[in-house]
Amino acid sequence: EADIYQTPRYLVIGTGKKITLECSQTMGHDKMYWYQQDPGMELHLIHYSYGVNSTEKGDLSSESTVSRIRTEHFPLTLESARPSHTSQYLCASSAHGLKDTEAFFGQGTRLTVV
């Protein structure tokens, strides 16, 4: 059973508000990721981290930012939410090394900006 948690599960918020989506894992994984999933199902990598104080932007340009101060925690922040940010956000983690390379996913946060 994967131990990666996202909160909140659902969020409806007004335009211009600052929001933080939380993601925590208890597996001690070095690598963590944020994916954005559009209504057509496709997943796009928006941020990833290979360890504490290491963050990189993904393939899809995003106005969000991330931080990695602790191994287990990888929050995503939107300084000023807009309707175009409405989407599902999925957090994932994976172990370092070549043996256990699969990513474990949280249940996602469905964000609606009105």
Next chain:
Amino acid sequence: AQSVTQLGSHVSVSEGALVLLRCNYSSSVPPYLFWYVQYPNQGLQLLLKYTSAATLVKGINGFEAEFKKSETSFHLTKPSAHMSDAAEYFCAVSDFGNTPLVFGKGTRLSVIA
């Protein structure tokens, strides 16, 4: 850069029939390949993975996939569909297992009673 193409955004099968979901990949180095399943309002769950060992990989829930380098394919199969198999299925690739997963656009599987 690696990429994944899933043929067919929607596949419909009868209960008890063969399930075949297609995935072709592009990678300049030996790929690690994965199939994930997503149920409504849930995250993704790993079905199976190929990491350069056996080319025929067995996963959970009776699914299996075969890595064919000559065809750059990693198709997912199940001999007999069950109603509970109805979900979204995603194929993903990683270079050597070292890079973040790149996903295909997904295939929605419907199972008809």
